[in-house]
Amino acid sequence: MKRKVAVVITARPSYSRIKTALYAIKNHPELELQIIVAASALLERYGSAVNYIEQDGFEIAARVFNVLEGENLTAAAKTTGIGILELSTVFDNLKPDVVVTIADRFETMATAISAAYMNIPLVHIQGGEVTGNIDEKVRHAITKLADYHFVASKDAYERVLKLGESPESVFNTGCPSIDLAQMVLDEPSLDFDPYQKYGGVGFSPDLSKGYLVVMQHPVTTEYTQSRNHINETLQAVNGIDLPVLWFWPNVDAGADGTSSGIRAFREKNKPEQIHFFKNMEGRDFLKVLLASKCLIGNSSVGIRECSFLGVPVINIGTRQNKRERGHNIIDVGYDRQEIAKAIDFWLSNPRPAQSHVYGGGRAGEEIAQLLSKVELKFSKTISY
Amino acid sequence: MKRKVAVVITARPSYSRIKTALYAIKNHPELELQIIVAASALLERYGSAVNYIEQDGFEIAARVFNVLEGENLTAAAKTTGIGILELSTVFDNLKPDVVVTIADRFETMATAISAAYMNIPLVHIQGGEVTGNIDEKVRHAITKLADYHFVASKDAYERVLKLGESPESVFNTGCPSIDLAQMVLDEPSLDFDPYQKYGGVGFSPDLSKGYLVVMQHPVTTEYTQSRNHINETLQAVNGIDLPVLWFWPNVDAGADGTSSGIRAFREKNKPEQIHFFKNMEGRDFLKVLLASKCLIGNSSVGIRECSFLGVPVINIGTRQNKRERGHNIIDVGYDRQEIAKAIDFWLSNPRPAQSHVYGGGRAGEEIAQLLSKVELKFSKTISY
Amino acid sequence: MKRKVAVVITARPSYSRIKTALYAIKNHPELELQIIVAASALLERYGSAVNYIEQDGFEIAARVFNVLEGENLTAAAKTTGIGILELSTVFDNLKPDVVVTIADRFETMATAISAAYMNIPLVHIQGGEVTGNIDEKVRHAITKLADYHFVASKDAYERVLKLGESPESVFNTGCPSIDLAQMVLDEPSLDFDPYQKYGGVGFSPDLSKGYLVVMQHPVTTEYTQSRNHINETLQAVNGIDLPVLWFWPNVDAGADGTSSGIRAFREKNKPEQIHFFKNMEGRDFLKVLLASKCLIGNSSVGIRECSFLGVPVINIGTRQNKRERGHNIIDVGYDRQEIAKAIDFWLSNPRPAQSHVYGGGRAGEEIAQLLSKVELKFSKTISY
Amino acid sequence: MKRKVAVVITARPSYSRIKTALYAIKNHPELELQIIVAASALLERYGSAVNYIEQDGFEIAARVFNVLEGENLTAAAKTTGIGILELSTVFDNLKPDVVVTIADRFETMATAISAAYMNIPLVHIQGGEVTGNIDEKVRHAITKLADYHFVASKDAYERVLKLGESPESVFNTGCPSIDLAQMVLDEPSLDFDPYQKYGGVGFSPDLSKGYLVVMQHPVTTEYTQSRNHINETLQAVNGIDLPVLWFWPNVDAGADGTSSGIRAFREKNKPEQIHFFKNMEGRDFLKVLLASKCLIGNSSVGIRECSFLGVPVINIGTRQNKRERGHNIIDVGYDRQEIAKAIDFWLSNPRPAQSHVYGGGRAGEEIAQLLSKVELKFSKTISY
Incomplete structure (x- = not known):
């Protein structure tokens, strides 16, 4: 039986970043992809990422409208609360074997909490980075909720280890957005x-x-x-x-x-x-x-x-x-x-040299491969 | 003007643990206590902690029923989602200067997320401990969302620092439950x-x-x-x-x-x-x-x-x-x-010796004192 | 293409009452049955109706846990609110052509509002009766939200007409629970x-x-x-x-x-x-x-x-x-x-005579037949 | 002790319509006004009615952000669900003696359901009118949930009676918006x-x-x-x-x-x-x-x-x-x-004559007077 991999996409840029990984999961013989589209990825005034996802040939397993209006901080918190409420129902009905959450937007916390609380193994893509604002609180908190970490750079890899995650749960895959750049x-x-x-x-x-x-x-x-x-x-x-x-x-x-x-x-x-x-x-x-x-x-x-x-x-x-x-x-x-x-x-100056700090262009395939291989565990303890 | 300190109590044992700190906050000349009672602390079949809180002479600023029935993991996640949705409204109306969340029960995450997302300084009491189950995911994730950490033991103090929190945000107050034991x-x-x-x-x-x-x-x-x-x-x-x-x-x-x-x-x-x-x-x-x-x-x-x-x-x-x-x-x-x-x-053996590993019995007062003194900040970056 | 008929079951007694209609819908060549199980029908302490539904050979299209604990009136209201929030997502994903809601329990209002607000034709089973408590507010309010009324008795039929519904939208099918009694x-x-x-x-x-x-x-x-x-x-x-x-x-x-x-x-x-x-x-x-x-x-x-x-x-x-x-x-x-x-x-007295006031035992089939025939409209105006 | 009258305002036009009644309630010696502002009345892109309410000298008892983005029908339903969830908590904390809901916008149903389910007497302003779209479903459903009806015209008065409401619960006050026009x-x-x-x-x-x-x-x-x-x-x-x-x-x-x-x-x-x-x-x-x-x-x-x-x-x-x-x-x-x-x-034609079909300009005071006098009941039965 194929492993069911639920990926929750909540925003246009997250979709762009993860797209090559989605193709690799979809095409992997041991994986079944369940795409859940939520939050601003469904909204016209943020570019209706959902339309691109469908045009790219992906099937959508569930849609969850959860953006609360207000464009203030209260609304951001409430959007996350509604996300948890509804994603829990979606997970309860789709029964994924593993859930993937991407990066550090505030509403990704909803994915992380629903999966972690429901004892579904949680994979966090692009943890371990440093930015210095609310994103950082979110990002590192998700690291502490996640069972696996597919990070995008060497620095991020080191930082996730310092956060007390065990080495066998952290993988430097590079960033799948670089695949597209390649x-x-x-x-x-x-x-x-x-x-x-x-x-x-x-x-x-x-x-x-x-x-x-x-x-x-x-x-x-x-x-x-x-x-x-x-x-x-x-x-x-x-x-x-x-x-x-x-x-x-x-x-x-x-x-x-x-x-x-x-x-x-x-x-x-x-x-x-x-x-x-x-x-x-x-x-x-x-x-x-x-x-x-x-x-x-x-x-x-x-x-x-x-x-x-x-x-x-x-x-x-x-x-x-x-x-x-x-x-x-x-x-x-x-x-x-x-x-x-x-x-x-x-x-007035020449263009800068290219850099491989965020990987070399094969992150999508590596992510799919890891998803098919890692042990499906949802319990962990801090390493210190 | 007094600092408004909102403390969210979601369960009977959390109330017992924090009680001496609540008295100290209530009696502190520079603090105004806002007690918010939620989750199982309101329910008869978990002992109606709310009644004890009132009998102890505390005024309740808001009540939030948010426990979803089911007693399964989906319900735990959804309880947390509803908690965020409603605590955000409560915070928006009460406008606390600082929010206190206690320990590591699943639903305390709701308090942490609402406060962190709304840019209200968040104090976490009893972070840094190790247990090895879902509580641990919750506890360390809250550490990453919190701005201040009032921990209960030396080990916990060290662990919060290792998690990348800056030394000026971590205080070993001991556990206020020990005050009561004293x-x-x-x-x-x-x-x-x-x-x-x-x-x-x-x-x-x-x-x-x-x-x-x-x-x-x-x-x-x-x-x-x-x-x-x-x-x-x-x-x-x-x-x-x-x-x-x-x-x-x-x-x-x-x-x-x-x-x-x-x-x-x-x-x-x-x-x-x-x-x-x-x-x-x-x-x-x-x-x-x-x-x-x-x-x-x-x-x-x-x-x-x-x-x-x-x-x-x-x-x-x-x-x-x-x-x-x-x-x-x-x-x-x-x-x-x-x-x-x-x-x-x-x-058939003599009783064991007493131990001071969780503090010496003055945690409540120390917590109130810190709440009146710490800088009201809600932005931080990881220390490594 | 078959008409997709979503039936939302929120309690054990509602399931018993509607069961013969569910069989008739399932077996009807022009209908596709979507059973959604919610509220107390999912909970062990109210008899886990969901288990009987499955044992009876029905497939469940979605499960929605929405009962808020408290067993007080606030919790009843909130249960309904969560129901709307989640059933809307379920309807948005299942895309039923018609939604069926049963009787007058408080949480059935969630089904009615979600369907009515989403312009999905709404069929109400067992409207028009009189009881004299909160159920009555709920029942008649649902009548005003519903597009079709399949009532269980002659009195109920008359009452729904008096409530301003047009005669072509009201049908006295009798009560499907009588089918089982037969x-x-x-x-x-x-x-x-x-x-x-x-x-x-x-x-x-x-x-x-x-x-x-x-x-x-x-x-x-x-x-x-x-x-x-x-x-x-x-x-x-x-x-x-x-x-x-x-x-x-x-x-x-x-x-x-x-x-x-x-x-x-x-x-x-x-x-x-x-x-x-x-x-x-x-x-x-x-x-x-x-x-x-x-x-x-x-x-x-x-x-x-x-x-x-x-x-x-x-x-x-x-x-x-x-x-x-x-x-x-x-x-x-x-x-x-x-x-x-x-x-x-x-x-000390003989048993009373049998009565056909709630129909003659073929309500289930008649309901299925009507569901396959009625015009799929969701707009109406009061008849006076 | 004064009667606590909670009025829930969810949109700019509802506020305009009810304003003179709000003043009359505020100034009535036996009434205490609790204004709850929710939904689009809080949002900048719909004119921030909340600012006008404050500028007009009213105090706001609670704010509830509950508009879900999407501007589609699913979002309207979900907005109503969130409204119920949160207004129930607000009512539970403010403990009004009577709740007032205005007209027929979709989200006013949240006010009606929360109050009706919590056994708080519910007054509906401007029921009984006819329009012929979703507003009509909402309006008449609220009539069936409400305990008192303060209608704006003779036609509306007759229609509410036909809907089975008892004559002692229906009052033709005229429309308070006409007060302002006067x-x-x-x-x-x-x-x-x-x-x-x-x-x-x-x-x-x-x-x-x-x-x-x-x-x-x-x-x-x-x-x-x-x-x-x-x-x-x-x-x-x-x-x-x-x-x-x-x-x-x-x-x-x-x-x-x-x-x-x-x-x-x-x-x-x-x-x-x-x-x-x-x-x-x-x-x-x-x-x-x-x-x-x-x-x-x-x-x-x-x-x-x-x-x-x-x-x-x-x-x-x-x-x-x-x-x-x-x-x-x-x-x-x-x-x-x-x-x-x-x-x-x-x-190219002369202006039309003035009409008093919606009242004569003293609706606000009459509404306040009724609110102070009506029996506080929340149970009713249909009149036929």
């Missing part, structure tokens, strides 16, 4: 028209002379300031004479500040150089990044895929604070001048 | 009739020649076996010619197995030496223990208060597996013969 | 030993000289009095020199009063003539009733099946207050003397 | 600049020559079409040479279609004559209506306040289908030509 490197050409394929709003400046990409999420511990933060970035890129492809933030407390900041800026400035996208299929997004002058914002894509691709990045603020990184990062504050200066630097 | 040592006489004061069911054997006490909880990772486990204990004490005061288990997956095991045994054997209590006020319970020949079961009271009081304990099974202990413990398996043999040992 | 009449012999087949607790008095049956539920609007109520019945039957088969009440606010009343009585009186059952398969229960001297309590079985079977009934209190009835009912208050007097009456 | 008639001048006072987005056309007002909500049973519906209205008003003040729709399944329809239209047409408001304080809104040429859309304000004020209305589609109305209404379909023709009619 495929993009194999076929790097920007073979589609982003405006045509993905719509979006705003002007459609000519991209042939190069362009910038922006993706900036609100930071939850500072959510009242998110409108100011986004405004600094808007002002910075508005002053550069290059087209800008701007990607809408994902669901987080504070998204309202970010969103309303963007809307107010557009209303007032009608920026002719900026086009706004809600979302983009992962491979296409990497191609857009690879062809860009640089990425600006605080997305983990800058730290991970861009380091592997050698794309220059201007990383703003504290969100990726302490994450391990390649040579492609310039860190700046929420300050239009700092941001503008860093853009100038990348426009 | 008061009992000051006035040790059994100055009430347990049958009269606490009712209960079963026969009422004469206690003047000595008696045994039993308190055995189901162990969640083995819940289908809980009926067998309890039966071994019942058979073991049934063979001893001494009265037995038996305390009903608290709410946990498997309680049904334990409860129905006890009911079936009573129905069949009509044991004339055993009296069953639902619950007992903390100080009275310690006096009953102090006057007993020994405690049998798997309650943490055996490890903690009994070590301080020098009461002999027969600790059954894995529940207190790796918890730090004094010289008063004999560990046995779920085996009537092992249990009976250990009872014989304690009946 | 089968029992076809093979009436008590061909099993109740003690052996169903266990239970208490003494096992000889049934060959006749016996009484008791089934008394707490009444929610009077729940603090439920302990007194049950005590009157216990005292009444204790004074009669006949065996008593006593059936445990179902989950309702106040069950605790009823349960603890029974427990206290047993503890004190050790009644040698009374045996207590948790539950019994429907057909066997009807055979037990048919062979009994009379039924005492407030169950709707007395009103419905017993009128068809011609079994004498002593109906206590307000629970069945105004329900249409045959000639087999004596109504009494919560008063041991009234109850005892009514028992005497039935012991 | 105050506006007393001081009718448009004494503020809407653009300056309420911001909003879009152009700011000169209003001195007259203007139109639009307020059009999505209709839940047709939510996939809501984008088309709104587009017809946008096209119709775009062709008229008059300024348009457009008010954003409230939270309902389908709001996304409506919102995105408006956004797409703005993006494409940059309509210079249209200004968009998120919300407006009730009295100001009535003044804006009174000074307008006509109101276009499907808001109940057109049926109620505008009939009293004698403001011409073009009522689109089925939402107010069968509601009782004055002479100020022209009903049209979702059709730009029909809408445009009706606008022409009102622009």
